[in-house]
Amino acid sequence: xxxxFQAPKGTRDLLPPETAVWAAVEDTARRxxxxxxYREIRTPLFEETELFARGVGEGTDxxxxxxxxFTDKGGRSLTLRPENTAPVCRAYVEHxxxxxxxxxxLFYVGPQFxxxxxxxxxxxxxxxxxxxLLGGKGPESxxxxxxxxxxxxxxxxxxxxxxxxxxxxxxxxxxxxxEALRSYLLPMKERLSEDSRRRLDSNPLRILDTKSADExxxxxxxxxxxxxxxxxxxxxxxxxxxxxDAFGLRHSIEPRLVRGLDYYTNTVFEIVxxxxxxxxxxxxxxxxxSLIAELGGPATYGVGFAIGEDRLLEVLPADSPARRVVPxxxxxxxxxxxxxxxxxxxxxxxxxxxxxxxxxxxxIESSARGGRLFELAxxxxxxxxxxxxxxxxxxxxxxxxxxxxxxxxRLPVEAAIARLRQSFP
RNA sequence: GUGAGCGUAGCUCAAUGGUAGAGCUCCGGACUGUGGCUCCGGCCGUUGUGGGUUCGAGUCCCAUCGCUCACCCCA
Numbered sequence: 001x002x003x004x005f006q007a008p009k010g011t012r013d014l015l016p017p018e019t020a021v022w023a024a025v026e027d028t029a030r031r032x033x034x035x036x037x038y039r040e041i042r043t044p045l046f047e048e049t050e051l052f053a054r055g056v057g058e059g060t061d062x063x064x065x066x067x068x069x070f071t072d073k074g075g076r077s078l079t080l081r082p083e084n085t086a087p088v089c090r091a092y093v094e095h096x097x098x099x100x101x102x103x104x105x106l107f108y109v110g111p112q113f114x115x116x117x118x119x120x121x122x123x124x125x126x127x128x129x130x131x132x133l134l135g136g137k138g139p140e141s142x143x144x145x146x147x148x149x150x151x152x153x154x155x156x157x158x159x160x161x162x163x164x165x166x167x168x169x170x171x172x173x174x175x176x177x178x179e180a181l182r183s184y185l186l187p188m189k190e191r192l193s194e195d196s197r198r199r200l201d202s203n204p205l206r207i208l209d210t211k212s213a214d215e216x217x218x219x220x221x222x223x224x225x226x227x228x229x230x231x232x233x234x235x236x237x238x239x240x241x242x243x244x245d246a247f248g249l250r251h252s253i254e255p256r257l258v259r260g261l262d263y264y265t266n267t268v269f270e271i272v273x274x275x276x277x278x279x280x281x282x283x284x285x286x287x288x289x290s291l292i293a294e295l296g297g298p299a300t301y302g303v304g305f306a307i308g309e310d311r312l313l314e315v316l317p318a319d320s321p322a323r324r325v326v327p328x329x330x331x332x333x334x335x336x337x338x339x340x341x342x343x344x345x346x347x348x349x350x351x352x353x354x355x356x357x358x359x360x361x362x363x364i365e366s367s368a369r370g371g372r373l374f375e376l377a378x379x380x381x382x383x384x385x386x387x388x389x390x391x392x393x394x395x396x397x398x399x400x401x402x403x404x405x406x407x408x409x410r411l412p413v414e415a416a417i418a419r420l421r422q423s424f425p
Numbered sequence: 426g427u428g429a430g431c432g433u434a435g436c437u438c439a440a441u442g443g444u445a446g447a448g449c450u451c452c453g454g455a456c457u458g459u460g461g462c463u464c465c466g467g468c469c470g471u472u473g474u475g476g477g478u479u480c481g482a483g484u485c486c487c488a489u490c491g492c493u494c495a496c497c498c499c500a
Contacts, residue, residue, distance in 0.1 A: 009491075061498045065426075083500085112500080117426080119494060128500060195497070206498095260499060281500060308500025335458045371462040378461060389458060399458085406460075 010116070010124025017325075021313060024322035025156060026109050029129045032152040036144070038105040038131055043087035045111065049077040054294060055086030057262025059202050066114040068124075080113035085263070085304055086291070088132045093297035102135035103301075109309075121279030121311045129312075130285075132304035134292065139236050141303050142267045142287055143243035149283065149305055150249055153271070156312075157320035162250060164270045166257035167237040168205065169229045170289065171265065177228035178204050184222050191218050205258045224255060236266050263288040267303065273315045282315065283307040327423055328381035329362035333373055335389035352388060352398075355413075361420045377403045383423045386416070 007013055014022060030040065049069050056062050068080035081087055088106055091097070097104050109129050116122060131148065133141050146163060153161055168174060181204045189197060196207045196215060208219065229237070244251055251269075259268045268286035276282070285305025292300040316322060332353050338345050349365045356363040363386075368376050377385050387399040391410075398416035401408040411419060 006491080066498080114499075116498075117496095118492090119496095122499075126500060130500095278495065279499070284500065306500060311500060333459090339457065369457050369459085371460050374460040375462080385459085387458070391458085401459075403460090408459085 008124070010118040012123065012125075018313075020326050021316070021322050022309070024324070025309065025312065025316070026129065028155055028322060029107065029109060029152060032155055033107045033131055033148065035151075036105065036148045038107045038148070041088055041091060041106040041108050042110070043081070043084065043091055043108065045113075046078045046080050047087055047090065049079040051086050051090055051295070052079055052082060055089065055263060055291060056083060060260055060262055062114065062261070066116055068113045068115050082114045083112055083261070083306065084108050084110070084128060084130055085132060085261075085288070085302075085306070086295070088304075089134070089292050089295050089297070089302065092134050092300070093292060093295050098135060098298050098300060103137075103141065104134045105131070106134070107131040119279065120277035121308070121314060123310060127309035128306045129309050130304060130306035132302060134300055134302045136301050136303060138287075138301055139239035139267075140243055141301065142240045143247065143249075145285070145303050145305060146244065146251075146269065147247055147249060149271075149285075149307075152307075153283075156322055157317040159317075160250075161271060162252055163244075164254040164257055164272065165240075165244075165251045166254050166268050167225070167229065167233060167240075167266050168258060168264055168268055168286075169225065169233040169266060170236075173225075173229045173233045174205070174265075176230075177223070177225050180223045180228055181205070181207070185218070188218050191215070206260065208256045208258045219256075226255065233266055240267050259284060259286055263291040263294075265289045269305070273311070275315045276311055279311065281308070282311045325381060327362075327383045328377075329364045330356060330420055331366045331368075331373065331377050331380070331382050331385045332356070332363055333366050333368065333385060333387055335387050337390050338388055338393060339367075348393075349388070352386075356386075356417065356420065359417045359421060361417065361424050374403065384420055386420075 049067070052067060053063050058064070062082045067082055070078055072078055088108065092104065092106075107130065110127065111125050112128050113125055115124060118124060131145060133145050136144075150161060150163065169177065182200060185192065185200060185204070185207070189200070192200070192207070192215060193210075193212060196210060199206050205225075207215070208222075208225075210216065210219070226234075241251075241253075254270075257268060257270060259270070264286040266287045266289070269284070270281050271283040272280045273282050274280070283305055285303070287301070287303040289301055290299070291302060292298070332349060333339075334345055334349055338348065341348075346365075353363045353365050366373060366376060373385060376382075383403055385401045385403060387401065389399070391397075392399055395412075397410050397412050399408060399410045400416050400419055409419075
């Protein structure tokens with residue numbers, strides 16, 4: 001027997017009927033984001049490696065060890081996109097979108113790639129739904145995009161969501177805090193893990209969100225980032241919070257929330273969910289004030305989020321509108337002599353099925369008989385079975401049977417089609 | 426990159442170190458103007474892969490690959 005293949009490690013096939021839920025979630029995103037004036041952008045699945053190295057940050061895990069990087073036949077170093085914010089900003093700069101009316105509101109839907117060991121809620125190819133607001137004014141942009149994010153999740157049936165919020169300050173605040181934190185931790189270096197000790201030099205802020213109980217204890221007496229904020233950053237965060245309050249958007253401040261991408265400044269946020277094991281964040285985001293400038297564009301304020309679609313689907317409420325079952329195709333079955341006129345019978349069936357399709361009714365023919373026909377209808381989710389026999393052919397009618405109520409009527413063709421259409425808006 | 430658990434048919438699972446099985450699914454037939462069937466028959470395995478121990482390995486050992494979970498980190 002020939003070798004059998006399987007999807008590469010960390011990737012998976014999405015199969016029906018689950019794909020219908022994915023499509024419904026994405027449709028909801030397009031609709032809700034559209035309500036806020038966001039339009040879709042589709043960037044390449046791969047970019048110059050340098051874009052992510054500079055944009056996401058050399059010190060991040062993503063760049064340090066998780067990139068799918070390859071050299072093409074022209075000797076270029078390319079990388080499968082591990083996230084979509086840097087590509088969107090690249091496109092903003094490349095296409096001179098700073099000359100469009102500001103701010104520019106964009107959203108994206110698509111696969112991202114990170115070379116990691118798979119586990120619950122983590123894949124090498126995963127999917128994100130995200131949005132970026134570029135060229136905005138600052139705190140009010142942050143609040144706007146959070147409002148949209150929460151509305152989207154609520155429309156999917158998530159209730160009582162809590163947004164975890166924090167500020168990491170601007171560059172000046174962070175420099176000040178980095179020093180304060182280092183001075184505090186340095187004397188207690190022995191109590192830190194190897195990783196954390198390394199971060200003491202490279203990225204001390206990252207030590208804050210450690211999960212180790214022992215390190216949490218060490219951190220209990222650490223200086224607060226809030227105390228190192230510049231007046232500007234303090235004001236920024238205050239305005240975000242007051243906007244959210246004004247909009248009635250529930251949130252909680254998590255002083256330890258630090259995100260792993262270098263480009264974030266000031267506002268950062270996360271939405272977490274139960275039922276995902278250790279990978280509990282379904283959405284993360286924040287503001288970035290210098291990314292676009294670092295990519296060669298004008299100084300531009302940006303804020304955005306990315307939702308992990310795979311994780312979102314994992315915890316999607318059972319009663320989510322996105323799970324609404326889409327009806328299967330109407331089954332068309334020949335009866336009596338019609339069924340026995342093998343060749344002409346089949347062609348006649350196809351003509352009838354095509355007629356239904358032309359009227360916008362999904363339909364397939366079936367050669368199943370008796371109980372098997374209805375078993376098939378159940379499995380496909382078909383709301384109706386249409387019977388065509390000699391009598392129907394003679395008088396130009398279809399017998400339409402409702403699978404769930406078992407009610408059956410013989411109707412003139414046009415009336416039958418009108419009846420069937422009611423189930424397929 | 427590190428650690429742990431698990432790999433038997435498409436799915437769910439059996440098989441004391443002694444002939445690889447069952448149910449479901451799928452396909453074919455009986456049945457052909459009506460219900461979730463019934464009956465008959467059939468396909469499906471180098472027991473993830475490769476070595477080793479043994480008279481004999483699905484079972485024990487080693488390696489490898491894969492899956493799962495966790496660490497790290499993130500969505």
